[in-house]
Structure formats: C-alpha cells, structure tokens
Amino acid sequence: MKEYQEVLYGLYDDETELMDAVRKANADHLDIMDVYSPFPVHGLDPLLGLSESRLHITGFVYGALGTLTAFLFMTWVFTRDWPIIFGGKPYFSAPAFIPITFELTVLFSAIGMVVTFYTICGLGPGVTNPTLDDRITDDKFCIAFETNGYSDEEINKLKSFFSSTGASEVNTKTI
Amino acid sequence: MSAVVSPIREPLITGGKTYHQITEDIVSPTEKMPGKAWVAAFTVSVATLSFGLFCIAWTIWVGIGTWDLNRTIGWGWDITNFVWWIGIGHAGTLISAILLLFRQKWRTGVNRAAEAMTIFAVMCAGLFPLIHMGRIWLAFFIFPYPNTRGPLWVNFNSPLLWDVFAISTYFTVSLLFWYTGLVPDFATVRDRAKGIRKRIYNFLAFGWTGKAKHWQRWEALSLVLAGLATPLVLSVHTIVSFDFATSVIPGWHTTIFPPYFVAGAIFSGFAMVLTLMIITRKILKLEDYITVNHIESMNKVILLTGTIVGTAYLTELFIAWYSGYIYEQFAFYNRALGVYWWSYFGMMACNVISPQIFWVKKYRRSIFITFFMSIFVNIGMWFERFVIIATTLARDYLPSSWSYYVPTWVEIGIFVGTIGLFFVMYLIFVRVAPVVAIAEVKSILKTSGDQYTKEAARANYDKMLHEKPHHEHDHAH
Numbered sequence: 223m224k225e226y227q228e229v230l231y232g233l234y235d236d237e238t239e240l241m242d243a244v245r246k247a248n249a250d251h252l253d254i255m256d257v258y259s260p261f262p263v264h265g266l267d268p269l270l271g272l273s274e275s276r277l278h279i280t281g282f283v284y285g286a287l288g289t290l291t292a293f294l295f296m297t298w299v300f301t302r303d304w305p306i307i308f309g310g311k312p313y314f315s316a317p318a319f320i321p322i323t324f325e326l327t328v329l330f331s332a333i334g335m336v337v338t339f340y341t342i343c344g345l346g347p348g349v350t351n352p353t354l355d356d357r358i359t360d361d362k363f364c365i366a367f368e369t370n371g372y373s374d375e376e377i378n379k380l381k382s383f384f385s386s387t388g389a390s391e392v393n394t395k396t397i
Numbered sequence: 398m399s400a401v402v403s404p405i406r407e408p409l410i411t412g413g414k415t416y417h418q419i420t421e422d423i424v425s426p427t428e429k430m431p432g433k434a435w436v437a438a439f440t441v442s443v444a445t446l447s448f449g450l451f452c453i454a455w456t457i458w459v460g461i462g463t464w465d466l467n468r469t470i471g472w473g474w475d476i477t478n479f480v481w482w483i484g485i486g487h488a489g490t491l492i493s494a495i496l497l498l499f500r501q502k503w504r505t506g507v508n509r510a511a512e513a514m515t516i517f518a519v520m521c522a523g524l525f526p527l528i529h530m531g532r533i534w535l536a537f538f539i540f541p542y543p544n545t546r547g548p549l550w551v552n553f554n555s556p557l558l559w560d561v562f563a564i565s566t567y568f569t570v571s572l573l574f575w576y577t578g579l580v581p582d583f584a585t586v587r588d589r590a591k592g593i594r595k596r597i598y599n600f601l602a603f604g605w606t607g608k609a610k611h612w613q614r615w616e617a618l619s620l621v622l623a624g625l626a627t628p629l630v631l632s633v634h635t636i637v638s639f640d641f642a643t644s645v646i647p648g649w650h651t652t653i654f655p656p657y658f659v660a661g662a663i664f665s666g667f668a669m670v671l672t673l674m675i676i677t678r679k680i681l682k683l684e685d686y687i688t689v690n691h692i693e694s695m696n697k698v699i700l701l702t703g704t705i706v707g708t709a710y711l712t713e714l715f716i717a718w719y720s721g722y723i724y725e726q727f728a729f730y731n732r733a734l735g736v737y738w739w740s741y742f743g744m745m746a747c748n749v750i751s752p753q754i755f756w757v758k759k760y761r762r763s764i765f766i767t768f769f770m771s772i773f774v775n776i777g778m779w780f781e782r783f784v785i786i787a788t789t790l791a792r793d794y795l796p797s798s799w800s801y802y803v804p805t806w807v808e809i810g811i812f813v814g815t816i817g818l819f820f821v822m823y824l825i826f827v828r829v830a831p832v833v834a835i836a837e838v839k840s841i842l843k844t845s846g847d848q849y850t851k852e853a854a855r856a857n858y859d860k861m862l863h864e865k866p867h868h869e870h871d872h873a874h
Contacts, residue, residue: 237843256608256609256610257608257609258606258607258608258609259607259609259612260416260420260581260585260607260835260836260839261581261612261836261837261839261840262612262613262615262616262836262840263609263612266609267609267613270609272609272610272613274617275613275614275617277614277617277618277621278617278620278621281621281625285625295541296553299541299550299553300550300553303548303550304547304548304549304550306552308552308554308555309554311554315554318553318554319553321556321559321562321563321632321636321639322553322558322559322562324628324632325559325562325563325566325629325632326562326566328566328570328625328626328628328629329566329569329570331621331625332569332570332573332574332622332625332626333569333573335618335621335622336573336577336618336622339577339614339615339618340603342614343608343610343611343614344604345580345603345604345605345611346603346604347600347603348600349603349604350599350604351604351605351606352606353588353606354606356588356589357588358588358606358607359581359584359585359587359588359605359607360416360417360420360585360588360589361415361416361417361420
C-alpha cells in the first residue's frame with residue numbers, strides 16, 4: 223500500500239452521465255481507480271469489470287456450519303452426554319431438532335455474511351476511510367483516477383476527458 | 398441506460414424531487430431541534446416507561462403472586478402481551494425481506510421505520526417471558542451452556558426452548574439487516590454534519606464511502622439476508638404457535654395454528670406500521686415519500702391477512718363441530734358464548750368485520766379511516782391472544798377447577814410500560830436516524846418519481862394517438 227494517493231476526480235450530476243463517461247473511459251483505455259455514488263447504480267459493475275460478488279457462497283458455507291453445529295450438538299447431548307426420555311419419545315428424536323437447527327442455520331449464515339462483508343470492505347465501527355467529496359453521499363456521482371507520478375500531459379488528458387463527458391466539477395485531492 | 402418507467406403505475410415519490418432534495422427532506426429532521434409534539438410525546442412515553450419499570454421491579458421484588466394468575470389460569474396478560482408484541486414485530490422484516498424479493502418498490506418508503514419498529518417490538522416481547530419466569534436472575538438457565546450441574550442441558554424438544562432460539566435469532570438478524578441498510582444513510586448524515594455530530598455519525602457510518610464494489614456487495618448481502626429472513630419471519634410465529642399447538646389443551650391443539658398465527662402477525666404488524674407512519678409522515682413532513690399509494694398498498698395487505706385470519710376463526714369453529722369431539726366443541730362454544738364472550742366479540746368485530754371496509758378504494762385511500770382501522774386491528778389482535786390464552790384456560794377439564802382471571806394493576810402497568818418503552822425507542826430513532834431509506838428511495842426516483850411517471854404517461858399517450866390510424870390502415874387491406 224502506498225503512503226498517500228494523489229487523486230483526480232470528476233463529479234457528475236446524473237447516473238446516466240456517469241455511465242456514459244465510464245463507457246468513454248473504457249474506450250479511451252483510461253485506468254479508473256474507482257467510482258463512487260450515493261446509491262447503487264445498476265449496470266455499472268460490468269463496465270468497471272467487477273466480477274459478481276461471492277458473498278452468497280460464504281453465506282451458504284456459514285449456514286451449513288450452523289446446520290451441522292445445531293443438529294450434531296443436540297444429537298450428542300441427547301444420545302451420548304445425557305440421554306433423557308421426554309414423553310416416551312426416542313433419544314434421537316430428529317423432528318424435534320428441526321426448529322432449532324433451522325434457526326441456527328439462519329443465525330450463523332446472517333452473522334457470518336455480515337462480518338465477512340464488513341471485513342472484506344474494510345468497514346466497521348470506528349473506521350474512517352478518506353472521502354473525496356462530501357456530496358458523493360448526497361447527489362454527486364464520482365469517477366476517480368489515481369495520478370501518482372503522472373506528467374502534466376497525462377493529467378491534462380484526464381481533464382479533457384472529464385470536460386468532454388460533462389463532469390460538473392473536476393478536483394484533485396491527496397488521500 | 399435509461400430506466401424503464403411504467404406509464405400506468407402511480408408515482409411513489411411526489412413533489413418532483415431531485416436527489417439533493419431527497420437528502421434534504423429526510424435528513425433535516427435529525428438536524429433540527431425537536432418540535433413541541435416530539436417533546437410532549439417523549440415525556441409521556443418516558444413517564445409510562447418509568448411506571449412500567451416500577452411494576453417490573455415490584456413483580457421481581459414481591460414475586461409473581463402479585464399478578465392474579467391462579468392454578469387454573471397460569472398464563473394471563475404476560476403471555477398475551479408477549480404474543481401481541483411478537484406479532485407486531487413481524488411487519489418490518491416482511492416489508493424489507495419478502496417485498497424485496499417480490500421487487501415491490503413501495504417498500505422503500507416504509508421499510509426503515511418498519512424494521513426499527515420490529516426491533517423495538519421484539520424487545521418489548523422478550524421482556525414478558527423473562528419476568529414471567531419469576532426468578533429473572535436465573536434467566537441464563539435457558540441457554541445451553543456447559544454448567545457445573547452435570548452439565549445438565551436444556552430440553553431441546555420443548556417448544557418453549559425453540560422460542561428462545563427463534564426470537565433471539567429473529568432479533569439478531571433483524572438488527573443486522575436494519576443496521577446494514579442504515580450504514581450508507583449514516584454516511585449521508587455524516588457528510589452533512591459538523592463538530593461532535595460528525596464524530597458520532599462517522600462512528601455509526603463504519604467508514605462508508607460509496608465505492609462501486611461496496612455497493613455491489615451491499616446489494617448482494619441485502620438480497621441474501623432477505624432470502625434468509627423470509628423463511629425466518631414465517632418460522633418465528635410458527636414456533637410461537639407451537640407453544641400452544643403442541644400442548645393437549647382443547648382449543649390449542651390444532652394444526653391450523655402456524656398459518657393462522659403468521660397471518661395474524663402480519664396483520665397486526667402492518668396495522669402498527671400504519672399507526673406509526675401516519676403520524677410520522679405528518680410530523681416529519683414526509684408525505685412525498687410515504688404517499689397515499691403506500692398506505693393503500695398496506696391496507697390491501699391488511700385486508701388480505703384480516704380475511705385469512707377470519708377464515709381461520711371460522712375454520713376452527715367448523716372443525717370443532719365436525720370433529721364430533723365434545724371437549725373441542727365445548728372449548729369453542731365457551732370462547733364465543735362463555736365467560737369471556739366480550740373478548741371474542743371484540744376480536745371478531747375488530748379483526749374480521751371492520752377490515753372488510755377496505756374493499757372500497759375510497760376507504761383504503763382515506764388517511765383518517767386508515768388510522769382508526771389500524772388502532773382497531775391492534776386492539777382486535779390483542780383480544781385474539783387473550784381469547785386463545787385466558788378463555789381456554791379458564792374452563793379446565795375439571796369443572797371444579799374452573800376459574801376467572803382479572804389482571805392486577807401490576808400486570809396492566811407492565812403492559813402500559815412496554816408501550817412506553819416502544820415509543821421511547823421509536824421517538825429516539827426518528828431523531829437520530831433517517832426514517833426513510835435515503836439510498837433506496839434515490840434508486841427508485843427515476844422509475845417512480847412523479848415527474849418521470851408523468852412524462853412516461855404523456856409519451857405513452859402520444860404513442861397511442863400516433864399508432865391508432867396506422868392500425869385502421871392495416872385493417873382496410
């Protein structure tokens with residue numbers, strides 16, 4: 223990780239303009255660092271070359287872990303550790319284990335996925351990530367380029383890209 | 398990519414909003430000093446909560462004997478209130494999870510507040526089984542932890558224990574779902590705030606920046622959590638109904654209980670959402686986001702679930718007669734015409750008969766009628782639980798054990814106290830968090846904002862005018 227990043231970013235007023243600009247950047251072979259928006263913009267991910275999130279796979283794994291934990295634990299308690307007869311039913315009364323097994327499946331899956339989500343995104347209580355512009359969480363759509371060690375010519379090329387795609391503002395920031 | 402706008406659907410966001418205006422409208426209530434109405438409501442809620450806490454302390458100090466439960470009627474207002482609150486806590490997750498899977502866009506206007514309500518209602522509900530235990534300091538015995546008594550485990554075959562798992566899972570998952578939805582909106586508040594508020598919201602926003610990859614994962618997470626929460630919300634009240642249905646008490650021992658309880662839970666939950674939203678939209682001036690269309694959609698759900706509940710009541714009566722089993726027949730005769738006939742009457746009037754006025758579109762869209770109906774439904778659903786619990790227990794197998802039950806001031810005080818707790822939490826929530834999901838409302842603006850729907854309707858009309866002569870021309874040949 224670098225100590226700091228020099229960032230050149232442009233703000234757009236509308237998600238349609240943002241999408242067109244990203245398409246143009248792809249056509250011009252510009253290396254977009256990141257795109258920021260106040261809400262999820264659908265159709266943007268393939269343009270940025272982002273592959274589908276695999277979070278749901280982790281959800282399945284955590285869920286399966288919950289299923290096994292609950293079912294095997296109850297089986298162990300009632301057949302090995304302390305067998306008790308309840309209402310004349312067998313020690314291994316699988317149907318009665320189902321509700322708790324289901325609940326723990328959901329619980330493990332939900333907690334696991336949420337923790338994974340915050341961890342891989344680098345988010346969490348007390349985390350402060352550098353923000354480019356306060357209006358990105360309000361009504362601005364942002365394309366950012368990293369410009370560490372860029373020559374003036376390269377920077378001017380990016381600036382002309384922003385002006386040709388209708389960015390309402392272009393700024394630099396060191397984060 | 399331009400959004401596909403339906404020319405015939407009614408707009409969900411009115412007032413020709415821009416993205417910035419949405420932020421302004423929804424965040425500004427958290428930035429201003431509270432109004433007089435809020436202060437008054439908060440004072441009353443804190444007072445009722447304090448009285449409730451006093452009654453809880455009294456119960457714990459004196460013992461459960463301070464309630465008027467007796468040998469025959471072992472469950473009274475405590476479990477009635479527990480089931481009532483849990484039922485109310487079903488609308489939030491239903492709105493945010495099931496309606497997300499069904500891609501219902503009107504959900505975005507109400508899901509945040511409804512989820513908050515769910516969490517607070519579940520907290521109120523959870524209090525009752527705890528204090529009902531009598532020795533609350535031993536409440537941790539309900540968890541299967543390795544202990545020095547063997548270890549002696551809890552009874553995993555008992556519906557009461559299933560309840561512990563169902564409700565604690567439901568509470569946790571609802572909280573995670575709600576908070577994950579709040580994170581981007583807290584970032585919006587953070588980026589407008591200054592000084593100490595900025596520091597607080599910076600902590601709450603978890604460092605959210607709005608990166609494309611984060612949004613992608615956030616949407617994936619929301620979708621899978623919705624998929625998990627959907628069976629979960631159905632399972633919770635199913636398991637609550639097992640508390641009754643797996644017993645051998647006539648009137649409780651029925652297979653209809655799970656669907657009937659779930660429908661009733663959604664019914665009462667939506668009623669409570671309407672009660673709160675009608676006041677909230679008025680006081681926080683959110684009429685452009687929680688429109689009459691939202692209210693109408695919720696009234697349709699109330700009509701549907703109310704009718705399901707009504708069908709279940711009638712089915713119970715029919716099955717009792719058809720079974721030919723005299724104890725079952727007596728249980729239902731006793732419900733309708735026995736000592737607690739008035740609660741059965743209240744239940745039928747509020748839950749089955751009164752919601753039928755929502756077949757009329759004019760009434761579905763009337764805010765005044767909806768508000769009173771939502772209160773009726775909540776009263777009716779409280780009566781339903783009281784009918785199931787107290788009426789059934791009052792007439793035991795042995796006539797010598799027959800009994801009657803009237804709550805003491807302590808039991809009433811605890812119930813009133815939980816209403817105070819609920820409103821204290823809700824009032825704090827509307828002060829500190831965006832009441833409407835800002836990011837989600839922005840994402841439907843282009844398809845459901847009134848300026849866009851009007852434009853689409855006009856374009857559609859022009860197209861029809863244009864196409865008509867063309868068709869006639871075709872037919873002529």
